[in-house]
Amino acid sequence: MMSANETHWNLEIKPKSGILELNLKEVWHYRDLLFLFVKRDFVAFYKQTILGPIWFLVQPILTTIMFLLVFGRIAQLPTDGVPAILFYLAGVTCWSYFSESLTKTSETFTANASIFGKVYFPRLIIPLSIIVSNMIRLGIQLLLFFSVLAYYMLFTDSNIHFTWAVALFPVLIIMMGLLGLGLGVIFSSLTTKYRDLRFLLSFGIQLLMYATPVVYPLSLASEKYRWIIALNPFTAIIETFRFAFLGAGSFNATYFTYSFISTFVILIVGIIIFNKVEKSFMDTV
C-alpha cells in the first residue's frame, strides 16, 4: 500500500540535486514564459521611442564608423583585402551579439532577484530568453550587414564572394549565442556571491574584444603566434563568418573544431554550475 502511494508523487523538493539533473523537460514546459520574456524585453525597449527597433542599427553603424576612423585611417590596419566597412561591420555585428548576450546573462541572478525571491520557474528561462532577444536584435543588424554587402557586390568591383562556408552560417549563429550563454551563466552563478566578478567582466569583455580578430584579421598575426589568438573560441567563429560571406581570410578546420568543442564544454559546465546555484542563491544574493 505504502509503496504504491510513493509512486504518485510527481514533485520532490530536496536539498541538493544530482549534477546531471538539469530538468530540461521543465524548461520546455515553461517555453511560453520564455517567449513572453522576449516580448517584454522588446516592447520595453522601444516603448516611447520614435525610432523604435531602428535603434538596434545605430550602435553597429556608429561603432563601424569609429573603427573605420581609428583602426582603418589612423592605425591603417589591413582588412584582408575586403572593403573596411564590410570588414568592421561583420566584426561588430557578431561581437556585439556575443558580448551583449554575455553581459546580460551574467546579470541573471542579480537583476531578477526580486522575481526569483517570490516565485519558482526554471531559472534557465531568463538567460535563454536573453539569448533569443539578442538573436532577434542580431537578425535586424544582419539585415543591415546584408544590405551593405549587397551594395558592394552589385555596385562595386570588389572581390567579395560567398564561399561554401555559408552553409555553416546557422551553426555560427548558434555557437555565438551558446558561447555567450555558457560564459554568461558561469559569471551569473559566481557573481551571486562574489560581486567582484561583475567589475572584472565589465572591462574584461572590452579587453577580450582586442584578443579577438574584430578590428584586425587573424592573418595579421604571424604564423607563430596565431594559435594564441585562436585559443579564444570566438576567434574561429568570427573568422569563419568573414570567410563565408566576404571570402576574406581562410577557414582553419582545427581552430573551428576547437571552437565548436569548447563552446559546448563551456555551455555544459555553465549549466551545471547554474543549476547548482539556482537552488539556494536567494540566501547569498
Added chain:
Amino acid sequence: MSDIAIKLENISKLYRLGEIGTGTLSHDLNRWWHRVKGKDDPYAKLGEENNRESKGGDWVWAIKDVSFEVKQGEVLGIIGKNGAGKSTLLKILSRVTAPTTGTIKAKGRIASLLEVGTGFHPELTGRENIFLNGAILGMTKAEIRKKFDEIVAFSGVERYIDTPVKRYSSGMYVRLAFAVAAHLESEILIVDEVLAVGDADFQKKCMGKMGEISNKEGRTVLFVSHNISALRSLCNRGMLLNNGKVVLVDDTDVAVSEYLRFDDTLTSMELEHRTDRLGNQLFKFRGVEFYNKDGEQVSETISCDYLRVRIYATCDSSIDCSKIIFGFNLLNQYDEVVLAYNSDEMGAFNFSNDKGYFEIVIPNLYLRANTYSIKLLAFYKSTRAEDTLDIIEKATRITVLNGDLWEVGNINRNGAYSIFPGQFIF
C-alpha cells in the same frame, strides 16, 4: 489510495547571520577542505534554534525538523509570530530556495503567491502583463487565454486593459495582479499575506474568491496570515510555528487560541528584559497580566466586559513610591490613544514593593473588537521628560472580541474606537 497532497519530512533550513560577502571565500575554501577530508561542515555546527532575542553563533536554523502532511482539499493556516519561520517555510515550499535537509513530496503543481504582481512590467499593457504574470506563475499561454475574460472581469479594469500599467492607480494595479493570481489552476496553492490589497470592497471580493478556491474547487491551500479572522473563516486546520519548530497542528480554532495565548505570555514575560524603554528605571515595569470577572488569566476579552489589568513593577528604595505619576494608555492599531488612566487625576499611587504589583479594574471595556496595544508610563513628581522613570511602548497587547452591548442579539461591529452605552429616543 492515499489522499495526501503534500508531505514534508524533516525540513530544516540553516541561515547565516550577519554580513555575507567579505571573508566568505576563505570560509568556502575551509568548508570545501573539510568536505574533501570527509568531515562535517565546520560552520553548520554553530546552528541553534531561531530566537531573535538570544545571542549566539553566526548560524541559525530558521526552521528545524518540520514534518507535516496536508490532505487533498485541505486548507491549512500557518500561524506564528514574526520570525517563527513562516516565510522560510513558504519559500522552501514554493522552491524559491532549497531546504538544508529533508524532502518535500507533492502531488500536482504547486503555485505560490508570496506577492501579487510578481514580474509586472510598468511599460507593458494590462493585457500583456496578464500573460506575463500568468506565465511566471506557471500557467501556459493557452490556459491564460481561456481564463482571460474572467480575469479581466474580476479585476474590474476592462477600460484600461490596453494601457501600460504604469498609468494605473496603485489600486488598479493590485486588483489586476490579484485577479491573475486568483485564477491559477494549480492543484496546490501557497498563499502569503497578500489579501490585504485594494479597498475594502475588493478585499471582500478577494476573501470570497479565496473561500471559493478552497471550499468549492477542492484545492489544497497553505495559507499564511496574521489576520486571525481570515484564518478562522478560510482554514479548516491550523499549524502553529514557534522558533522554527511546529508547536501543533490542529483545528484552526485550537491553533489560533493557542497562538494568542502563547504569544501574549511570551510578551509579558519578556517585559522586564526589554531594552526599548525610556527613563532611569528607578521604578520599573516588569509584566502585565489580564484577568476576567471570574479571576482567570486571559489574553483576550469581550467588548464591554469586565477586565482587570495587573501590572508588576519594582520601585527603588531611593525614591518615594507615593510621588510616582503613573499612566496607562490603550492604543489602537493606528497608535491612537483610545483609553487613558492617569494616577495624578485619579488620586494617590500607593504602590508597595512587598506586593510587587498593582491592578486597574475596568468595569466595562467600552471598546470595539480589535487588538489594542498597551503603553505604560511612570514619572517622578512631574511629567517632564527629565523626570521619566519608565516608559514602555507596546508593553503587551489585548485582543477584544465582538460583544453585544445593546443586548438585542446583534454582534457589534469591529472598530478601532469606543462603543458607549446610549439609545435612540423616538
